[in-house]
Amino acid sequence: MYKVLIIEDEESIRKFVKINFERNNFKVFEAPSGEEGIKTAQKEDPQVVILDLMLPGIDGFKTCEILRSYLPNIGIIMLTAKGQDMDKIMGLEFGADDYMVKPFNPLELIARVKSLLRRIGAPKAEITNILTSGQIKIDSFSMNAYKEDKEIDLTPKEFMLLKTFMENESKAFTRDELLNIVWGYEYFGDTKIVDVNIRRLREKIEAVPSKPEYIETVWGVGYRWKKH
Structure with missing residues (x-):
């Protein structure tokens, strides 16, 4: 079972995304801040992180940079605000693999995670399309x-x-x-x-x-x- 970590300070969004990943047989971990997310990632070693840009404390850019330095093979999808093209560019420069613009469809997010798992070398037999x-x-x-x-x-x-x-x-x-x-x-x-x-x-x-x-x-x- 693949593990995904959701780092998002809005609990309603976090819970909503979690439910949809669990329905698709992912083991899900949550964190409301970058600091907590980094600790959870180091402890649980997830394959993919869903990372919100606007976080209390250290922001998504810094969190992404730290995650990438600790876990170089982890997949990171950053959530950005609508129309913030510079955020998308900076997110990719800080080490994100992909981004999605809020509001987003959870099924598209799951499809992107599965695609990312294929790109980073996850066993094909475990990802059924x-x-x-x-x-x-x-x-x-x-x-x-x-x-x-x-x-x-x-x-x-x-x-x-x-x-x-x-x-x-x-x-x-x-x-x-x-x-x-x-x-x-x-x-x-x-x-x-x-x-x-x-x-x-x-x-x-x-x-x-x-x-x-x-x-x-x-x-x-x-x-x-x-x-x-």
């Missing part, structure tokens, strides 16, 4: 989906919904959970958008959308993927 359930197959790296080996034309949000379901067979998701996972924690729109996208997804993958074989409605809760 192909998921299959019944006649449905997805490739999480290319973001392609197939039914009976025929490609399905999905929007990015439809693909993320499908991926979330297939990675969590038989788990019942509420609309709010799906909204947070697929649309992001800073999305404050109507949860009906989940129902609309579920309906469109069913039309593309179900033989009879009104009698779904894959995406089941859980009355009073939300939706779940039927195990095949």
Whole structure:
């Protein structure tokens, strides 16, 4: 099991990212500051660090520099503010491998971590990008989906919904959970958008959308993927 360390002072963001990594079989460690993050990294030796730029005490740049000096092979993805191009450039100069701009989609962050693990030499057998359930197959790296080996034309949000379901067979998701996972924690729109996208997804993958074989409605809760 791969280990990821999240260094982020905003607890709500930290917890949200942690949940999504744990759903993808990562062992997750947390730290609210650069100082705590460095101590945790030295103790737990994670493969990847998710590092916020704006931290109390020593900032993300200095934290990145220290982490890189102690753990030269560690993967570092820096979180930056929207539109701060200089922060991105400086982050890379201080040793970050990649960056993401807030607000970000957690599924994209996980995909970037998996890509980074491949680049830094993680064993390929441990990083699975192909998921299959019944006649449905997805490739999480290319973001392609197939039914009976025929490609399905999905929007990015439809693909993320499908991926979330297939990675969590038989788990019942509420609309709010799906909204947070697929649309992001800073999305404050109507949860009906989940129902609309579920309906469109069913039309593309179900033989009879009104009698779904894959995406089941859980009355009073939300939706779940039927195990095949």
